[in-house]
Amino acid sequence: MSVMLNDLQAQVLALEVRLYACCARLQAQTDAEALHDLRIALRKLRSLLRPLRRQAPCAQLEQAAAALGRLSGPWRDLEVLAGELRQQGHPLLARRRQAPLLQGYRDVLGSEALQQLFEALDDWPASCREMAQAGQWRGGGKRIRRHLRAQARRLAEALRDPAHDRHRLRLLIKRLRYGAEAYPQYAELPAQAIAALRGAQSALGDWHDHLQWLARLPAEPDLAPCAADWQRRLERAEVQADVALQALLGYFPVAPNGC
Structure with a gap:
């Protein structure tokens, strides 16, 4: 495989590991940055794949990442709002948004979008090998x-x-x-x-x-x-x-x- 493809595969694998770690943090509620970090990983994944969307596996994986990004976006917005309210001295207003936010985390973790993303990531290495063997990565x-x-x-x-x-x-x-x-x-x-x-x-x-x-x-x-x-x-x-x-x-x- 080409140097470019090897680097691409290594970056996608690293982001897959990061996504699993973010999901574990979100599940365990260990910190307040889990969802934010998950969305950053999604952005990085999409940025890697967007220029290569002519290849079906790239398009499929990019679309799966985009779907999870759309699903998680409103919950990140609510998370940022709750943090703003706490910082500005409105703890009661922040607490009122905590219960729906926790439900939002559960919705993300149990979503079809997340399942489809990890399925696409599982299929990615084999698809890359097939495309490399067919010479589809040239250029x-x-x-x-x-x-x-x-x-x-x-x-x-x-x-x-x-x-x-x-x-x-x-x-x-x-x-x-x-x-x-x-x-x-x-x-x-x-x-x-x-x-x-x-x-x-x-x-x-x-x-x-x-x-x-x-x-x-x-x-x-x-x-x-x-x-x-x-x-x-x-x-x-x-x-x-x-x-x-x-x-x-x-x-x-x-x-x-x-x-």
């Missing part, structure tokens, strides 16, 4: 490089859109950052650009959190004591996000040509 490095260039071009164009959508920019930044971290040898981005992407993602994440918390108010009126503070912090986060986005322009001065 994989070129596909990865084209994919990352296309992601960089989309981000460069979106950054220059006067009517840019922060939600879309956040998604584009996440995809490029995680893809570049998964394949640094193909990313063609300096370390400073990766750091700038990470900073912009963090700033946009802060903005997104406050926007989501405020959006919950109509359905969760007990959050009203937090509304004024969240609104002030949202406005500050918008400014900080725009500053971080402006800094990215220096690393993407023109949209790259071609793929």
Whole structure:
């Protein structure tokens, strides 16, 4: 097998081990970061596989990881909200969200999405060998490089859109950052650009959190004591996000040509 394929298999195996460990931590409730770490592992897995989705096993495994990501996302949002409430001195509001959150953990652990992901991971090594024997991995490095260039071009164009959508920019930044971290040898981005992407993602994440918390108010009126503070912090986060986005322009001065 090629060096690229050997490295890919090693990374997928390491992430599989990490996913099992995260599930064990979530089951035993040993710490508050288990679900977060599980979702990070899912993102890393998807970033490895997304440029190679022309191959059916890659597409199947990436789709399984995406399904679990969608299922676990609302519970992570609730987890972050509960942590915010505790930090801001509202322990009762946080406790009210603890019971549904614990049920959410159980739902994730007992889900068909999790079972299907681990089944796809079990099938992955044999599928890789079959594709290698059929010569289907040739040109994989070129596909990865084209994919990352296309992601960089989309981000460069979106950054220059006067009517840019922060939600879309956040998604584009996440995809490029995680893809570049998964394949640094193909990313063609300096370390400073990766750091700038990470900073912009963090700033946009802060903005997104406050926007989501405020959006919950109509359905969760007990959050009203937090509304004024969240609104002030949202406005500050918008400014900080725009500053971080402006800094990215220096690393993407023109949209790259071609793929």
